[in-house]
Amino acid sequence: MRELQFERSGRLAWHERDRPVIVDPHDAIVRPFIAGRCDGDTVPIHRPVSRALRVGMALRLVDPVVGSICGRVPYRGPFAIGHECVAEIVSLGPGVTGLRVGQRVVVPWAVSCGTCAPCQRGLTAKCATTTASGGTLAAYGFGAACGPWGGMIADEFRVPFAEHMLVPVPPGIPAERVAAAGDNLADAWRAVVPPLAAREGGSVLVLGGGAKSIGLYAAGLAVAHGAGVVDYLDDDAERRSIAESFGASTQEGQGGYDVVVEATSRASGLRRGLRALAPGGVCTAVGYYFATGTRVPLMHMYATDATLRLGVSHSRANLPGLLDFLRRTGFPAERVTTHTAAWDDAPAAYTARTTKLVLRRDPLGDDSV
Ligand SMILES: [Zn+2]
Numbered sequence: 077m078r079e080l081q082f083e084r085s086g087r088l089a090w091h092e093r094d095r096p097v098i099v100d101p102h103d104a105i106v107r108p109f110i111a112g113r114c115d116g117d118t119v120p121i122h123r124p125v126s127r128a129l130r131v132g133m134a135l136r137l138v139d140p141v142v143g144s145i146c147g148r149v150p151y152r153g154p155f156a157i158g159h160e161c162v163a164e165i166v167s168l169g170p171g172v173t174g175l176r177v178g179q180r181v182v183v184p185w186a187v188s189c190g191t192c193a194p195c196q197r198g199l200t201a202k203c204a205t206t207t208a209s210g211g212t213l214a215a216y217g218f219g220a221a222c223g224p225w226g227g228m229i230a231d232e233f234r235v236p237f238a239e240h241m242l243v244p245v246p247p248g249i250p251a252e253r254v255a256a257a258g259d260n261l262a263d264a265w266r267a268v269v270p271p272l273a274a275r276e277g278g279s280v281l282v283l284g285g286g287a288k289s290i291g292l293y294a295a296g297l298a299v300a301h302g303a304g305v306v307d308y309l310d311d312d313a314e315r316r317s318i319a320e321s322f323g324a325s326t327q328e329g330q331g332g333y334d335v336v337v338e339a340t341s342r343a344s345g346l347r348r349g350l351r352a353l354a355p356g357g358v359c360t361a362v363g364y365y366f367a368t369g370t371r372v373p374l375m376h377m378y379a380t381d382a383t384l385r386l387g388v389s390h391s392r393a394n395l396p397g398l399l400d401f402l403r404r405t406g407f408p409a410e411r412v413t414t415h416t417a418a419w420d421d422a423p424a425a426y427t428a429r430t431t432k433l434v435l436r437r438d439p440l441g442d443d444s445v
């Protein structure tokens with residue numbers, strides 16, 4: 077069976093691995109047919125960061141937690157990559173109820189059980205059961221430090237706790253629309269929808285360009301959720317035009333935003349976003365900030381009663397609300413996809429310098445039964 081693996085910066089390849097089998101009655105085997113490339117995956121692909129991160133951790137310039145997610149030698153290939161997909165269920169363990177073979181499902185990037193205390197609180201990416209062996213995260217597509225799960229760009233893969241993990245795609249939603257629902261789209265959701273719900277009609281600033289697709293999803297979701305103002309800032313013309321197509325402005329406003337989404341993935345963007353907040357505003361930073369010693373303007377935050385939200389996205393917890401919104405509104409999330417490639421071309425396509433790559437192959441069935 078084939079699985080896409082990251083070998084080193086700029087190089088990916090298909091590798092053979094054993095076909096997955098049901099090992100627990102609550103397992104499922106799924107066949108992905110749409111896969112998105114997470115914004116974070118471009119970090120090791122487009123830059124040779126492995127050595128710099130290793131040296132940085134040794135010198136304490138990079139937070140050592142990076143090693144517990146990406147390995148003590150971060151991003152050392154080969155490892156199976158890919159953690160956003162829509163899949164068809166191929167087989168189900170005897171203990172799984174409520175799902176059927178052939179059903180189309182979104183698979184969250186983080187592996188969670190659904191019943192432990194963190195899962196019950198919605199912290200599904202911090203599941204106590206799946207991280208019990210000591211990892212910081214249990215996830216697809218990050219290598220051995222995040223568990224034995226492999227990547228999602230594979231002929232098939234195994235999903236534990238299937239009744240909880242697999243979220244059926246509601247009828248009427250094209251699979252391409254939810255290519256990133258298992259990670260980046262859900263990440264944008266949590267950065268915009270709950271803070272805007274608490275600040276109805278509020279103004280939103282998105283600093284884009286680092287977490288490239290998340291920033292665009294956030295701009296679109298903000299417009300669709302009734303934000304009074306949505307300003308999307310990015311130096312990339314293609315992304316600005318996508319943001320405008322969602323109804324966002326690409327001019328910087330007067331400041332004083334109720335909600336800021338920091339998607340530049342830079343400490344300077346973090347500081348800029350925090351300083352742009354209105355009193356009582358919330359900034360959610362969705363990028364990676366590897367360096368220690370980030371200068372966060374705490375006194376400015378104190379003076380404006382600012383909230384900074386950071387953290388892995390608990391996509392499983394957000395999927396029901398997100399999918400229901402997509403079903404009701406037809407929000408065209410697929411507009412963020414800037415490049416669609418054939419599944420077989422994944423090794424070359426996954427290195428593309430494009431905002432959002434989606435891989436696709438034909439599904440086996442039509443999921444209408
Ligand atoms: Zn991701």
Ligand SMILES: [Zn+2]
Pocket residue numbers: 188189190191192193194195202203204205206
């Ligand atoms: Zn759990």
